[in-house]
Amino acid sequence: MQNNTFSIMEAIENINLSGKLTTSGRVNKYDGHFLECDGFPATLGSICSVDASDGTKTMAEIIGFKKGNNILSMFESDTKIQAGAKVSVIDEGHDVGVGDSLLGRVIDAMGNPYDGKPIGSLQGSWPLNGKFLNPLAKNPVDKPLDVGVRAINSLLTVGKGQRLGIIAGSGVGKSVLLGMMCKYTEAEVIVVGLIGERGREVGSFVRNILSGAAKNKTIVVAVPADRSPLLRIRGANRATAIAEYFRSKGKNVLLIMDSLTRVAHARREIGLALGEQPTAKGYPPSVVSLIPKLIERSGPGIDQQGSITAFYTVLADGDDENDPVVDTARAILDGHIILSRQQAQLGIYPAIDISGSVSRVMNEIVDETHIEFARVFRKLITLYLENRDLILMGGYTQGKDQDLDLAVSLWPNLTAHIRQLEGSSSNFQDSKADLLKLLGG
Secondary structure, rough: OHHHHHHHHHHHHHHOOOOOOOEEEEEEOOOEEEEEEOOOOOOOEEEEEEEEOOOOEEEEEEEEEEEEEEEEEEEOOOOOOOOEEEEEEOOOOOEEEEOOOHHHOOEOOOOOOOOOOOOOOOEEEEOOOOOOOOOOHHHOOOOOOOOHHHHHHHHEEEEOOOOEEEEEEOOOHHHHHHHHHHHHHOOEEEEEEOOOOOHHHHHHHHHHHOOOHHHHHHEEEEOOOOOOHHHHHHHHHHHHHHHHHHOOOOOEEEEEOOHHHHHHHHHHHHHHHHHOOHHHHHHHHHHHHHHHHHHHHOOOEOOOOEEEEEEEEEEOOOOOOHHHHHHHHHHOEEEEEEEOOHHHHOOOOOOOOOOOOOOOHHHHHOHHHHHHHHHHHHHHHHHHHHHHHHHOOOOOOOOOOOHHHHHHHHHHHHHHHHOOOOOOOOOHHHHHHHHHHHOOO
């Protein structure tokens, strides 16, 4: 028996093994966006290089496996790739470089600076998909955050570590509101993810927010709409990972994701390419699972960690607030701010629909007087807007309803409280004092 065992071991030792598994394969299917190659050991999210026919190399990411083949999504579409082209793993793609050298810079989904200038050494790394935090160990959201916008500070008070959605159609001032919050919010670090936006808008937004005092504490991860869906998803995850790193260092971080809808659209493209069945309005199930995974990574930290206060913009296509992305985001967020096209048409900017918006933590972080006056303001502005057509037609008779009478008399002051010029800020205490003064407090 011992001799038999020895002969088997000796035979194994005599087999010529390199000691490494094959980490490359050959392309056997390509449609301009997605390719399949021979199966080789690699994890989901691994970054690969693909040999193009013109002698250059391009990059792709492994997104799945099918019948023994690896499925990859190209970072650049319509690349010159031939059947049999070599595909090789170059990085597992699970960690990203993070550090103070990123402050004041604009980078892409892969961490490369847009200005071409080198980024200094990055002190550490962070998992692209984040680290798990015990929800029972997270610090409470118990302190208000000054965002510099009077209507939000006084009527929809935001707490440090809260996650809110900004729900809007196109052309109602979403980008202007985000720019104001970037400039005036009392955060130690600001991380902005511009995902799937127009290239022109990315340029103007970056020039706007990086031109003031907030420049040295702001990091922008920009992935325009013409980039591949994988890069858009990776950009959203990179921005969140950077925010998580600074939170772990005890910083209070403001994370702005513009927009969550474009991330969902990118996930839809990937899901359909992998053969998922579309469900509600063409969205496959993976989209519904992606949104809470991304949102739950923000919020307060544990022990001595800081917090991530996050604003996610959600596009209501055609002003449809029952879109699946809107519904899913609204259910998982700690509140939402709706931008009203009606108020934008009335010239009220920022066009915040006070009656339709809510901050779910406001009642826990401000005093009773503040809560009561905000409730009265909401009631008066809702009353006026509901009866505006009747008032304009002359069907309103003063003295029939005291609350409506008050709303009509105070309407100019109510709208003046919401209105705020882009270049001006209003801190939390001033915003509260203006509300109390307006309603006679």
